[in-house]
Amino acid sequence: MADDTRSGGPLLSARDRTLDTLRRAVITLELKPGAPLSENELAAELAVSRTPVRESLILLREEGLVEVYPQVGSFVSLVDPERVAQAQFIREAVECTSLAQARPPFSPEHIADLRSNLQTQLDAEAAGDHDRFFELDEEFHRALLALAGHESAWGTVNAAKAHLDRARRLSLIDTRPMGVLAEQHTQVVDAIEAGDLDDAVRALRSHLRAVFEDVERIRAVSPEYFSDGRPRRPVRRSVSSLR
Amino acid sequence: MADDTRSGGPLLSARDRTLDTLRRAVITLELKPGAPLSENELAAELAVSRTPVRESLILLREEGLVEVYPQVGSFVSLVDPERVAQAQFIREAVECTSLAQARPPFSPEHIADLRSNLQTQLDAEAAGDHDRFFELDEEFHRALLALAGHESAWGTVNAAKAHLDRARRLSLIDTRPMGVLAEQHTQVVDAIEAGDLDDAVRALRSHLRAVFEDVERIRAVSPEYFSDGRPRRPVRRSVSSLR
DNA sequence: ATACCAGTGCTTGTATGCCAGTTGCGACGA
DNA sequence: TCGTCGCAACTGGCATACAAGCACTGGTAT
Numbered sequence: 001m002a003d004d005t006r007s008g009g010p011l012l013s014a015r016d017r018t019l020d021t022l023r024r025a026v027i028t029l030e031l032k033p034g035a036p037l038s039e040n041e042l043a044a045e046l047a048v049s050r051t052p053v054r055e056s057l058i059l060l061r062e063e064g065l066v067e068v069y070p071q072v073g074s075f076v077s078l079v080d081p082e083r084v085a086q087a088q089f090i091r092e093a094v095e096c097t098s099l100a101q102a103r104p105p106f107s108p109e110h111i112a113d114l115r116s117n118l119q120t121q122l123d124a125e126a127a128g129d130h131d132r133f134f135e136l137d138e139e140f141h142r143a144l145l146a147l148a149g150h151e152s153a154w155g156t157v158n159a160a161k162a163h164l165d166r167a168r169r170l171s172l173i174d175t176r177p178m179g180v181l182a183e184q185h186t187q188v189v190d191a192i193e194a195g196d197l198d199d200a201v202r203a204l205r206s207h208l209r210a211v212f213e214d215v216e217r218i219r220a221v222s223p224e225y226f227s228d229g230r231p232r233r234p235v236r237r238s239v240s241s242l243r
Numbered sequence: 244m245a246d247d248t249r250s251g252g253p254l255l256s257a258r259d260r261t262l263d264t265l266r267r268a269v270i271t272l273e274l275k276p277g278a279p280l281s282e283n284e285l286a287a288e289l290a291v292s293r294t295p296v297r298e299s300l301i302l303l304r305e306e307g308l309v310e311v312y313p314q315v316g317s318f319v320s321l322v323d324p325e326r327v328a329q330a331q332f333i334r335e336a337v338e339c340t341s342l343a344q345a346r347p348p349f350s351p352e353h354i355a356d357l358r359s360n361l362q363t364q365l366d367a368e369a370a371g372d373h374d375r376f377f378e379l380d381e382e383f384h385r386a387l388l389a390l391a392g393h394e395s396a397w398g399t400v401n402a403a404k405a406h407l408d409r410a411r412r413l414s415l416i417d418t419r420p421m422g423v424l425a426e427q428h429t430q431v432v433d434a435i436e437a438g439d440l441d442d443a444v445r446a447l448r449s450h451l452r453a454v455f456e457d458v459e460r461i462r463a464v465s466p467e468y469f470s471d472g473r474p475r476r477p478v479r480r481s482v483s484s485l486r
Numbered sequence: 487a488t489a490c491c492a493g494t495g496c497t498t499g500t501a502t503g504c505c506a507g508t509t510g511c512g513a514c515g516a
Numbered sequence: 517t518c519g520t521c522g523c524a525a526c527t528g529g530c531a532t533a534c535a536a537g538c539a540c541t542g543g544t545a546t
Contacts, residue, residue: 054498
């Protein structure tokens with residue numbers, strides 16, 4: 001099918017677009033944990049061939065977001081508490097170590113960025129915009145890394161964060177936080193501006209752990225999205241209704 | 244059930260074998276930094292089609308070991324000092340935090356494992372077996388994570404370690420260490436057994452940083468394997484002579 | 487009623503063909 | 517001699533065809 005209208009130009013490759021779409025769908029729970037995937041179905045829905053879809057699934061498998069059983073099927077990974085704990089540990093280790101290694105004086109722009117982000121967080125909370133809040137949360141933590149000159153470590157943190165994010169999104173939907181999270185963020189920045197890095201690290205660690213504990217809370221409510229360490233039972237059927 | 248009796252079958256898929264071969268070749272410098280790769284060439288040499296090769300390259304690209312320029316060519320990544328520093332930071336953060344969170348009493352088997360590993364390291368050093376020493380080094384650091392119950396974080400550390408490993412391998416070949424490294428390893432275990440975790444973390448951090456500094460030393464000797472942050476210069480030609 | 491067995495349709499894995507884009511080099515002209 | 521242009525070869529991205537294998541279903545024999 002060599003039609004492919006000459007619309008301006010392919011800013012991104014089909015694989016990049018597919019990967020982005022799928023990853024977003026998995027993290028936002030548009031594709032639910034345990035949901036069956038099919039290379040052919042996804043290819044048809046996204047109007048590409050199996051190749052970009054398949055390559056995207058391979059990448060997502062590497063990130064732990066998808067499980068592939070040869071000759072059987074591919075599935076969105078269940079939220080694995082073990083893996084969530086691992087992600088939590090890595091994130092805490094990297095972010096807190098980074099912040100602890102930060103040395104004043106801090107660039108005024110960095111501080112301004114953080115403050116501006118905090119205010120926008122409050123706006124998003126007032127608007128009840130979860131998606132926007134999540135974006136801001138990412139930017140916030142990324143900015144914290146940048147503050148200490150370790151922004152390049154963001155990729156690793158972000159990868160580890162994938163499982164956490166899915167669980168967090170569940171907890172945000174089923175409960176309330178947001179305002180609480182923004183408050184914790186504010187405490188971190190306040191401590192930084194006050195020049196008390198030890199306190200900042202303490203606040204950050206406390207914040208990260210609070211997020212982690214949310215996961216256990218939500219697990220009690222929606223156990224069907226969690227893995228109990230048992231072997232998976234691959235079952236097909238059902239459509240993905242993506243996009 | 245009853246499946247395992249597959250004696251002569253392909254225990255691993257073509258992609259798994261290809262990925263393993265290529266990754267090993269890159270890390271061991273059998274494929275040198277900057278070397279041009281070709282999906283077609285590699286497929287021919289490994290006696291598989293482009294598909295497994297291509298998928299392997301995509302994975303290695305994600306690990307930062309390979310760079311792919313569409314319509315131009317694929318190349319083994321140069322050692323990027325920035326990325327090496329990032330890997331160093333992540334590794335130090337994760338390993339030291341893990342060790343700091345370890346709580347006595349420690350399982351006698353874990354201690355025995357570490358001691359046994361240390362002795363084998365000395366043997367490998369005496370035999371001048373670099374490859375073996377590298378394997379033992381990996382096992383050692385992995386065992387350290389296990390000691391604190393964070394073995395599951397090994398995957399992340401290992402991924403970050405890729406760039407470090409290439410540089411370290413260079414430094415081991417061109418200089419002497421090994422004995423020094425084993426000595427530093429011993430200091431860590433000694434401190435652990437003495438129950439002084441703070442001292443153990445100090446020794447570990449010192450060890451990791453010494454390794455990192457080796458990178459700068461080797462950079463002065465073999466600058467052609469390092470990236471200077473400049474845009475890459477894609478050049479084709481040349482065979483890979485893989486296996 | 488139950489256990490078994492083959493058929494069928496799906497799955498992912500692999501191979502291959504085609505395409506647009508880029509590079510390098512040689513031919514040609516000033 | 518030097519600069520420029522164009523062609524040929526090669527690149528990776530994508531689509532597609534084929535192969536191997538598992539799982540469910542429905543029929544059959546016990």
